[in-house]
Amino acid sequence: MSRERIITNLQQAVYLLNFAAVCLVAGSMAFSIFKIVDAMEAEPFLNLMRVRPWRPRSMIVVSLTGYLCLVLLSCIGQFWEHKGKYGGLCIIAGEMCLCIGTTVAMNMNYNGLVLLVVADMVRGQKGSRQKLILGMAIVGLYSIVNYNLTGTYFNMIPWESFLTAYSISTQAFLKGALSVFNSMNLVLFILYMTMLIQGEYRERERIQILNEQLEAANRKLKEYASEAEKNAEMRERNRLAREIHDTLGHALTGIVAGIDACLTMIDISPEATRKQLEKIGDVARQGMTDVRRSVKKLRPDALEKFDLENAIVKMLKDTGAASGADIRFDNRVRPLKFHEDEEEVIYRVVQEATTNAIRHGQADEIGISISMEEQWLTVCIKDNGIGCAKVEEGFGLKHMQERINLLEGTLEYGGKDGFYIIARIPIRWGEEHE
Amino acid sequence: MKYGEKRVLWIPAAVGIILFVIAASCAAEQFVEKRKGTVLHFGMMAGSYWDVPTGSCYEVIDAAIRRFEEKHPGVRVEYTSGILKEDYPEWLAEQILLSEEPDVFMIPAGQLDVLASLGVLKNLEPLMERDEAFEREDYYPAAWNYGNIRDTQYALPYESVPTLMFVNKTLLEKEHIKMPGTDWTWEDFLAVCRQVTKDTDGDGVIDQFGCFDYGWREAVNSNGVQLFEKGGAKSYFGDYRVEAALRFVKDLNGVNEGFAVTSREFDQGKVAFRPFAFSEYRTYKPYPWRIKKYSDFEWDCVKLPSGPDGKGQTGLDTLLMGISSRSGHQNLAWEFIKELCYEEETQLHLLEASQGMPVLRGAVESPLLKQVLGNDIPGNGNMDVEVIRQVMEEARETPNFRRYSAAMSQADREISSIINGERSIDSGLLKLQREINAFLRQ
Numbered sequence: 001m002s003r004e005r006i007i008t009n010l011q012q013a014v015y016l017l018n019f020a021a022v023c024l025v026a027g028s029m030a031f032s033i034f035k036i037v038d039a040m041e042a043e044p045f046l047n048l049m050r051v052r053p054w055r056p057r058s059m060i061v062v063s064l065t066g067y068l069c070l071v072l073l074s075c076i077g078q079f080w081e082h083k084g085k086y087g088g089l090c091i092i093a094g095e096m097c098l099c100i101g102t103t104v105a106m107n108m109n110y111n112g113l114v115l116l117v118v119a120d121m122v123r124g125q126k127g128s129r130q131k132l133i134l135g136m137a138i139v140g141l142y143s144i145v146n147y148n149l150t151g152t153y154f155n156m157i158p159w160e161s162f163l164t165a166y167s168i169s170t171q172a173f174l175k176g177a178l179s180v181f182n183s184m185n186l187v188l189f190i191l192y193m194t195m196l197i198q199g200e201y202r203e204r205e206r207i208q209i210l211n212e213q214l215e216a217a218n219r220k221l222k223e224y225a226s227e228a229e230k231n232a233e234m235r236e237r238n239r240l241a242r243e244i245h246d247t248l249g250h251a252l253t254g255i256v257a258g259i260d261a262c263l264t265m266i267d268i269s270p271e272a273t274r275k276q277l278e279k280i281g282d283v284a285r286q287g288m289t290d291v292r293r294s295v296k297k298l299r300p301d302a303l304e305k306f307d308l309e310n311a312i313v314k315m316l317k318d319t320g321a322a323s324g325a326d327i328r329f330d331n332r333v334r335p336l337k338f339h340e341d342e343e344e345v346i347y348r349v350v351q352e353a354t355t356n357a358i359r360h361g362q363a364d365e366i367g368i369s370i371s372m373e374e375q376w377l378t379v380c381i382k383d384n385g386i387g388c389a390k391v392e393e394g395f396g397l398k399h400m401q402e403r404i405n406l407l408e409g410t411l412e413y414g415g416k417d418g419f420y421i422i423a424r425i426p427i428r429w430g431e432e433h434e
Numbered sequence: 435m436k437y438g439e440k441r442v443l444w445i446p447a448a449v450g451i452i453l454f455v456i457a458a459s460c461a462a463e464q465f466v467e468k469r470k471g472t473v474l475h476f477g478m479m480a481g482s483y484w485d486v487p488t489g490s491c492y493e494v495i496d497a498a499i500r501r502f503e504e505k506h507p508g509v510r511v512e513y514t515s516g517i518l519k520e521d522y523p524e525w526l527a528e529q530i531l532l533s534e535e536p537d538v539f540m541i542p543a544g545q546l547d548v549l550a551s552l553g554v555l556k557n558l559e560p561l562m563e564r565d566e567a568f569e570r571e572d573y574y575p576a577a578w579n580y581g582n583i584r585d586t587q588y589a590l591p592y593e594s595v596p597t598l599m600f601v602n603k604t605l606l607e608k609e610h611i612k613m614p615g616t617d618w619t620w621e622d623f624l625a626v627c628r629q630v631t632k633d634t635d636g637d638g639v640i641d642q643f644g645c646f647d648y649g650w651r652e653a654v655n656s657n658g659v660q661l662f663e664k665g666g667a668k669s670y671f672g673d674y675r676v677e678a679a680l681r682f683v684k685d686l687n688g689v690n691e692g693f694a695v696t697s698r699e700f701d702q703g704k705v706a707f708r709p710f711a712f713s714e715y716r717t718y719k720p721y722p723w724r725i726k727k728y729s730d731f732e733w734d735c736v737k738l739p740s741g742p743d744g745k746g747q748t749g750l751d752t753l754l755m756g757i758s759s760r761s762g763h764q765n766l767a768w769e770f771i772k773e774l775c776y777e778e779e780t781q782l783h784l785l786e787a788s789q790g791m792p793v794l795r796g797a798v799e800s801p802l803l804k805q806v807l808g809n810d811i812p813g814n815g816n817m818d819v820e821v822i823r824q825v826m827e828e829a830r831e832t833p834n835f836r837r838y839s840a841a842m843s844q845a846d847r848e849i850s851s852i853i854n855g856e857r858s859i860d861s862g863l864l865k866l867q868r869e870i871n872a873f874l875r876q
Contacts, residue, residue, distance in 0.1 A: 015445055033531050042527035052552040055533030065456055068449045075446045 003199055010192045014119070015071050017188065018112055021181040022102070025110040025159065026063035028174050030056035032165035039165070051155040053162075059105060066102030070095055070113065074120050088124050095120060096141055103145040109159035111145040112182055114138075115189040123196060243294040251287020255280050295340075308343045309336040312350055316368070323358045330369040333377065338427055345403045345425065346370070346379060352396045353381035353421045361385020361419050372427075379423040387415045474766055476513040477529070477539030479522040483753045484595050484713030484789050493787045498780045502773045509766060530554050537761035538771050541589055541754040546581065547836040549756065555588040556757040561768045562587065568776065576750040576831040577793040583834065584665060589754035590775035593790035596825045597652065597748035599738050600710035602703060604731035605630065605642070616737050616821055618746075620653075620682050623707070623739040627689050630706045639693075645707035646695045648686060650849050651842075652709050653679035655749050655830055657741030661845075666835025666874060671845065671867035675743045680852060680859050682741065687853065703731040710735055711751070712822075713789035737821055750829035752793065791826060798823055841870050 033056040036045050046052070054062070077091040099113045118138050143149045159178075163171045258280035266273045296304070303311050309331055320327040338346070350368060357363040363385030371378050397413065400423070404411050409425035478495060482488040492515065499511045513536070517525050523542040529535040530552075541549060549555045562568050570578060573591060581589035601613060609630050614622060627644020634642050654661060659675040662668070670676070699705055715735050740746035755775055757767045774780055781797035784790060785806045792798055804819045832838070845866060852862040 012445060037528045037531055040524055040528075042531050043524045046527045046530060046552065047548055049552060052530060052554055056531075058533070061456055061460070065453060068453050072446055072449050072453070075449075 003195060003202075007192065007195050007199075010188055010195065011119075014116055014185065014188050014192065015074075017181060017185055018116055019067065019071075021110055021112055021178065021185065022063050022067045022106065024174070024177055024181065025106045026060050028166075029053070029107065029109070029159070029162045030059045032162040035165040041165075045161075045164075048161065049157060051157065053107075053157055054105070062105040063102055066098050066105055067113065070098040070102060070116070073098065074116065077120055077124065092117075092121055092124060092137075096137070099141065100144055104154065104156070107156040107159070108145055108150070108154070109156075110178070110182075111142070112185040114142050114145055115185060117141065119189060119192055119196075122193065240294075243297075247287055247290035247294055251283050251290065254283040255287075258283065303340075303343060303347060307335070307337065308347060309334075311347060312368075315347070315351055316354065319354055319358070325358055325364045325366055327354065327366045328368065330367070333370055333372045336370070338377075342377075342407060342425060342427060345407055345409075346377070346423075348403060349379055349400055349421070349423050350381065352400050356396055357381065357383035357385055357419060361387060363418070375427050377425045377427050379425070380420070381422075382415075382418060382420040384418045387417055387419045472509045472763065472766070474509060474511045474538065474763055474770055475536035476511055476770070477526060477536035478513050478515075478517075479519045479540060479542075480516050481519055482713065482789055483519060483540075483593070484711060484751070485519070486711075486713050486717040486789050488717070488789060490787055494780060494783045495774070497783055498773050498777070501777070501779065502770055505773075506766065506769065511770065533760065535758045535760070537758055537763055537767040538755060538774075539758070540592070541756050543751075544834070544839050546589055546754060546756075546834045547583055550583045550586075550588040551836070553759055556759040556761070556764065556767075558587045558590065558757065558768075561757075561764070565768070565772075568772065572776070572795055573793050574750075574795060574798075574826050574829070576826075576829040577752045580750070580752040580831040580834055581754045581756075589756040590771055591752045591793040592755050592775050593784055593788060594750050594752045594793050594826070594829075595711050595713045595790045596750050596822075596829050597655075597709050597738065598712055598715060598735035598821075598825065600708040600715075600733060600735055602706050602731055602733050604733075605703065605706050607732075613734070614736050614739070616746075616824065618736075618739045620656075620739050620741050624682070624685060624689070626706060627686060631689050631691075640691060641699075641704060643693070643695045643699060643705045644689055645686065646697065646700045646705045647708050648683070650680055650683050650853065651749070652738060653683050653741065656738045656744050656746045657682075658744030658747060660830070662833045662835070662838070662841070662874075664833075666833060666837060666841075668874060669841065669845075669867055669870040671870060672864045675741070677859055677863060678743070679741060680849065680863070684853050684855075684859075709738065709748075712791060716789040735821075737825055745828055747828045747830050748825060749832050750826070751832060753790065791822070798826055837874060841873060844873065845870060 033053060036042055053059075073091055073094050077088065077095070080087055080091070095117045099117045102113055103111055118141070121134050121137065163174060166174065258276055262273045262276050262280070265276060305311075306314065312331075313329060316327045316329055319325070337343075354366055354368070357366050361383050363383035365384040367380075367382045369378075369380045371380075397411075400421075401411050404423055404425060407425050409423060411421070411423050413419070413421040476495070476499070480491050482491060495513070499513075502511060503509060514525075522540070523545060526535065526539060526542060526545075530549075535554065541555075546555075562570065570587075574594070577591035577594045578587075581587055581591055599614075603613065606613060606626075611626055611629065614626070623645075630642055631640060631644050632642050633640050654676055657675045657679045659670065659673055659679070661670055661676070663670075695705060700708055712735075738746045738748050755771055757764065757771055761767045775793070778794060778796050778800075781792035781794045782800060782802055784792050785797065785802055797803075803822070807819065807822075848857075848862065848866045848869070851857055852859055852866075857865075
């Protein structure tokens, strides 16, 4: 049998048991009045009372109606378990009122209904603040309906007084029956709570296992990522090696072989040597072209297709669209045309700085400006992100620094309130570029 | 837990069906009740409340009901007849337990405190306050106060009976003694008793006596002592006036030289005095009861003799009526209880048809009293109407707290042993006061 099924059965057993107990207590009280009247002992009985008992029929009708409404409300509460916080609270409050009312109708001679309400409360509670309220409510409810605590104050008539109407053996039977009901009720309550707590514990265990699985998957993913990176690096190295071997290796081999031939021939036939040297020159030139082509393959795609300015604009537009950040680009140098290596550094610096501003600075406004003073090109990137007091040089900044060092430029960065990066690069004017 | 499964729905369904049945039966009962119309139930005991024979116990009540029904068309008053006085407390208790008690009912003697503290009786104060035509000063204080518990009026007095002193006129005349007046004292009483107590037939045994049935309670009352605090929290048995009363009773008993007088001697006309309830006076004075009892001698009633600190007060027994706190017709019930206890016509009717005294000053002071008493006693001696008024005015109410009768039985035992000389009066009374106070505190 499933755990839920067991809980449902337990709940039904609790309902039925309490129904029997309510019938027993209210019925014995009401019936005792008739017995007293039949035995013509009403006057001595009344003289012993401190308060008049309820009308016999009212005792039964009120107790039963109160209890049945309580059960009905409890069922409704289960149907509505996940429908709003206040509905649940109202139902619990209603259950508490019905519990008190029914118990008072039975002159506080049976207080097992509290357990029923407590079970409903415990099932519905969420969060630790509610736990405190719940605890207080349970203690309050229990003390209200406890005859020994408050019964005398509320002028309740003890069950024993009603029982005097019955013979000794009937009294013993009734008392025994009620005590059996009480203990059964307690046992069922404990079982029910155990099942409920066990369910909660299992739920928690399940969540923990899921968490562990998730963590493991995450770890694996990270491993895959770094492996993929390594693979890519390896592939790139291999490609470079192949490229170098195919282009430079081929050209240099040809050049070395040609020069060796020239050295042998130079004394015999200077003319042939000159022709040979011309050929060698062709090979070297061809090699250079090949190297250039290879290097070109390493350049960013955008730079291949557009000029630097458009490439930067396109890249910023894509990044801005992807991250939602507002990126302004202020270019004061036109045309923005430099050596390929310089263009690449500029492109990479802008790209890396923008990525950093969004990823680490959580910036949503980034300003980028490029200006020129004599031969120094200044690229300035500033954002409105969280900045940082002490900059830890990560992979990105290090790369940037390395790239700029190659061009003999300088890199400056920092900022607490937002982050700024200023890169200065000396431009090789006059040098020819194709 | 989910209640998705079909078989679980039987609980709410069964609950709903039972609730519906309960609601339907309640509604049906309400409907039946409504069709019956307005009926006011009245609880009364048959026979006389005063333990005297009576022929027409329903006469006054029936007349009052008739008048009430005429004043309130559409309202019927019903009562269960034939419940004897000794069965009445049990009958009433049964009705109360079954919550079927009458709207207005007579309160059994000594039960007022119990019924009031059980919440059976309605607090009459709000009703009286609302009713401008109602004046509590119209009642004799002793009768009024008997319906009062802890400063709250729970019941109205209907009829009272004071205690008077029966005088055997024939015996006094034979001994050439004047009839006592209204201001006679213990000394006068004792002197007459000494004078008449003698052996008349010369057999050496006393056969004519001063008084019968005069006990310590009468002496204490006539000496102006209140034995208990009003709420019944403590007693005053140690009072010097109680001591004086006991000394007097002891002296009085001493006159008989140890002979125990019984009602037989009294009925034979051999006793001069006997404390007598007014109801017995009313019963035995007129024809035909007069023939049956006390036929050999002339007799009459006077006030009880006064002690040195009192005015000859007597205890006043009062029959009370109350309204059920659960009555559905509270205002009608108030009108009806007023018809019985506050309407002068009903109260005057009591003079004619009952053995008690009306509790309204207006009724007692009406000329009808003299006329009625005159009718009772054809020919000879007439009771002084003024004496009755004085007795009613000065009477002391019997305490009505719950443990009164138990405390008095305990006191009876102790005091009879004191009067018999088994214990000294002063220390015995102080001990009794301690014991009774301890009992009251329990």
